[in-house]
Amino acid sequence: MNWGAVIVAAGRGKRMAASDNKPYLTIAGRPVLAYTLEAFERCPEVEAIVIVAAAGEEPRASELVLREGFRKVTAIVPGGAERQDSVAAGLAALSTAGVLVHDAARPLVTPAQIAACCEAAERHGASALAVPVKDTIKIVDGEGMIVSTPDRATLWAVQTPQAFRRSELLDAHRAAREAGTAATDDAMLLERLGRKVAAVPGDYMNLKITTPEDLLAAELFLSRRQEEAERP
Numbered sequence: 001m002n003w004g005a006v007i008v009a010a011g012r013g014k015r016m017a018a019s020d021n022k023p024y025l026t027i028a029g030r031p032v033l034a035y036t037l038e039a040f041e042r043c044p045e046v047e048a049i050v051i052v053a054a055a056g057e058e059p060r061a062s063e064l065v066l067r068e069g070f071r072k073v074t075a076i077v078p079g080g081a082e083r084q085d086s087v088a089a090g091l092a093a094l095s096t097a098g099v100l101v102h103d104a105a106r107p108l109v110t111p112a113q114i115a116a117c118c119e120a121a122e123r124h125g126a127s128a129l130a131v132p133v134k135d136t137i138k139i140v141d142g143e144g145m146i147v148s149t150p151d152r153a154t155l156w157a158v159q160t161p162q163a164f165r166r167s168e169l170l171d172a173h174r175a176a177r178e179a180g181t182a183a184t185d186d187a188m189l190l191e192r193l194g195r196k197v198a199a200v201p202g203d204y205m206n207l208k209i210t211t212p213e214d215l216l217a218a219e220l221f222l223s224r225r226q227e228e229a230e231r232p
């Protein structure tokens with residue numbers, strides 16, 4: 001199957017509360033979006049990349065692509081109000097049989113993890129990178145009182161990339177639109193249709209830059225990775 005990637009970068013970064021939008025915040029002087037795109041550029045399975053930018057930020061994304069010399073980006077399209085709308089906009093601009101959906105805000109993803117998602121989706125139909133949760137998770141009610149404790153052995157924190165057959169992801173988005181339902185990730189849309197999604201063991205370092213301390217952690221992880229790459 002040939003693979004394309006939708007990189008969603010059209011959020012507003014409300015929880016980061018920074019003066020600039022998350023994809024353009026820098027880690028060691030380089031924008032978050034540049035690290036993210038580089039991983040997909042370096043993954044041999046990926047032949048095309050669509051960037052979904054916040055409306056009005058398309059020129060910034062385009063400048064970044066030119067500056068970095070990325071060659072796989074085939075389109076930069078405006079996103080929507082919710083992440084789900086932005087994924088749908090990106091999907092419409094890709095024609096590969098397989099589609100990877102990835103958050104621009106996860107710059108620590110590696111080419112090997114992307115390839116593992118492609119391989120698992122080819123075997124099982126769909127896949128998502130995920131890690132077992134390390135904390136004990138509680139269900140808490142509206143009054144702040146703990147209601148129950150799900151069995152941790154069954155709980156995984158899902159990440160991106162998530163990999164699908166394009167036709168199935170299009171069907172799932174159409175069904176969600178018609179039903180008026182929302183989802184915080186794409187795997188959930190397939191789960192609702194009763195489709196199987198394989199959990200591909202990921203890495204705790206593939207964090208989503210959401211709040212300010214995530215940027216510090218990402219900087220540390222990236223510098224460690226750089227040191228390891230330079231070690232003889």
Ligand SMILES: Nc1ccn([C@@H]2O[C@H](COP(=O)(O)OP(=O)(O)OP(=O)(O)O)[C@@H](O)[C@H]2O)c(=O)n1
Pocket residue numbers: 008009010011012013014015016022052079080081082083084086087102103104105106208209210
């Ligand atoms: N309407 C939206 C909302 C989110 N995203 C993207 O989806 C990814 C994950 O979303 P999140 O981390 O929640 O980003 P924001 O929506 O920017 O953050 P916040 O919820 O704090 O505003 C990010 O790469 C973000 O740019 C998007 O493309 N379009």
Ligand SMILES: C[C@](O)(CO)[C@H](O)COP(=O)(O)O
Pocket residue numbers: 083103157158159160184185186208
């Ligand atoms: C898709 C996702 O990265 C899975 O962890 C996440 O749900 C997206 O972030 P959001 O904050 O829920 O938009």
